[in-house]
Amino acid sequence: MxxxxxxxxxxxxxxxxxxxxxxxxxxxxxxxxxxxxxxxxxxxxxxxxxSKEILFETIFEIQIKERAHLLRVILDSEQTLENKIREYVSTYIDVLLDNPLLVSFVMSIVHRSPDTIAKMKVIENLYHTESFMEQLRKESEAGNIKPIDAEQFFLSMISLVLFPFAIQPLIQDRNRINNEQFRTMMRYRKEHVFQALWTSIKN
Amino acid sequence: MxxxxxxxxxxxxxxxxxxxxxxxxxxxxxxxxxxxxxxxxxxxxxxxxxSKEILFETIFEIQIKERAHLLRVILDSEQTLENKIREYVSTYIDVLLDNPLLVSFVMSIVHRSPDTIAKMKVIENLYHTESFMEQLRKESEAGNIKPIDAEQFFLSMISLVLFPFAIQPLIQDRNRINNEQFRTMMRYRKEHVFQALWTSIKN
DNA sequence: CTATTGTTTAAAACAACGTTTGATATTACA
DNA sequence: TGTAATATCAAACGTTGTTTTAAACAATAG
The missing domain is CATH 1.10.10.60 (Homeodomain-like)
Structure with missing residues (x-):
């Protein structure tokens, strides 16, 4: 065998x-x-x-597995909310910079077979956000941050991180920049996204 | 003829x-x-x-043309920055709620032929943002809002609006909600996105 | 050693897809 | 009316992903 x-x-x-x-x-x-x-x-x-589809899914899981775990560990860690958001955003962007396949793969899957998304355990792992949501609610109730819809906030966080990669060709064409310049733009974006997120909820 | x-x-x-x-x-x-x-x-x-591709592009242009113009008019209008952002976000979400095709189409194009994006005049119209960028810079220099990278801010704005629609099947699966509930969530999101954007730049 | 099981190759065909061809109608206009 | 442009049709083409069939090769167990 x-x-x-x-x-x-x-x-x-x-x-x-x-x-x-x-x-x-x-x-x-x-x-x-x-x-x-x-x-x-x-x-x-x-x-x-x-099938080609299964080969594709196999590769996708290989590519995303450790990275998804890395991100989940951050969300589940015991840090202040501020540091956690900063680290999550920064690490997520690093992950996407290292693996140009990922967003393209996810988009391809979502676009291709919306019904079979649930099957992919990796994605389940990616969006295992219970503890983070709980932390958001606690800080909110304690008055440490503004009252906030946790679900919407998390959605905003991943939108700010992921979407630019999803439309990378469009951004490069619009701003007339090459790959390396796009990467620089995304590294610079880390701080922008964190600031946008944090100032929108901090007291 | x-x-x-x-x-x-x-x-x-x-x-x-x-x-x-x-x-x-x-x-x-x-x-x-x-x-x-x-x-x-x-x-x-x-x-x-x-070809099928041309049929697709024809339909895409028909679907997006007036909507793109609608959004451009808002960006070019003479409003306070606060009202402009609120109206843009709200209208953009309404447009996407009315035309479920649009985001799926854009993603399909970006994913399929990244090189031929520039050809589509409609998209050029969609992201004709000079006057909005200029307004951002003026308000920033005048000290009415925080100093901000206009390019990054605009990118954030469309990310917050568009990305949830791009991953709609994923959201529905994750939150176990149906189409109508997703639409409600997006309508509710208007205010969330505006608040996030505005509080992140206002003094 | 032999038999079994897993691996590799070759060649061909399948159904489905987007696309093209060539013949045939139909219309327009001088 | 006659002729050129336009519209329609059935059939086939080339390329996909996938499957089949038949034949070898390699490794391992009894």
Whole structure:
């Protein structure tokens, strides 16, 4: 069962597909191109992954797993609300800068099969926000911050972080900037987003 | 040129495709289904629109044209910054509530062909923000609001408005709410977004 | 060693998709 | 009316993702 060459082949498929998906986008890469680039037979793709969709989901989970856990740990940590928001925003942007695939993948999934989103455990992990919500409510009731709708606030937080990456090509075209300049813009954005969020709730 | 039946056929195609795109999503509707539903021959689709992509872009422009103009007028109007932001956010959310296609369309385009975004004049119109940026800078220099990066602020504004619609299926799944409840949530969000934006820049 | 199980290859075909072709109607206009 | 432009149609094309079938190869257990 799963001899040396087996794992190698599966891994070659994953690596090749990841690189191609990243380079050209999921929908502009065909299975034949993946197989050819990886130097393996087309049928092997359906031997290890029953479909392109499953290969895609596999890669997605690999890419997002540790990062999602990283972000969840921050939300569940014992910090002041201010520091937690600052660290969450900063880390989230770093994660997206390191993995250009992620937002594109999520958008692709949401856009493609809205019904099968629930199946992805990773996303569930990403938005496990109970403790953060609880902290927001406590601080709010204690009068340490303004009264706030926790659900809306969290939605705003991820909107401010994620959306610019979702429309990255549009931003680059509009501002006539290249990839590196976009990355600089996003690093600079960390502080902007934190300030916007914090000043909107602090007393 | 363009006899009675001609315009009718073209219009039937547009109407049918719009309805189907709205119902099932652009990528889950085939050209044969559109033709069959419209009761016209398959080839006529490529007779009037050279490709499915062009049919899609045509519909997109029709759907977004007046709305984009509506939003631009608000940004260019002579109001106090506070009222302008409130009206822009409120109107933008109303537009998206009325046209569930729009965000899905934009995401589809950004995701599909990032290079051909510039071609769409409508988007150019959507993000014609010079006068708004200028107003932001003036108010900032006059000390009426906090010093702010206008580009980042505008990006934040559209992020807060658009992103929830971009991930609507995810939100509904996560909060276990139906379409109507999501719409209520978005209507309620108007005030939340405005407050977040305004308190983050007001003195 | 042999038999079984898992892996790899090749070639072909499938259904569905967007698109194109070429023939045929229909209309417009001189 | 005659002819060119326009509109419509059935059929096929090329490319997808996926499946099938048949044949080998490798590794392991009995």
């Amino acid at each position: 799963s001899p040396r060459s087996g794992k190698t082949t599966k891994q070659k498929l994953i690596d090749t597909a990841t690189a191609l998906f990243l380079e050209k986008g999921v929908d502009r890469v065909g299975v034949r191109e993946i197989a050819a680039t990886a130097g393996i037979n087309l049928s092997l793709m359906n031997y290890y992954f029953r | 363009s006899p009675r039946s001609g315009k009718t056929t073209k219009q039937k195609l547009i109407d049918t495709a719009t309805a189907l795109f709205l119902e099932k999503g652009v990528d889950r509707v085939g050209v044969r289904e559109i033709a069959a539903t419209a009761g016209i021959n398959l080839s006529l689709m490529n007779y009037y629109f050279r």
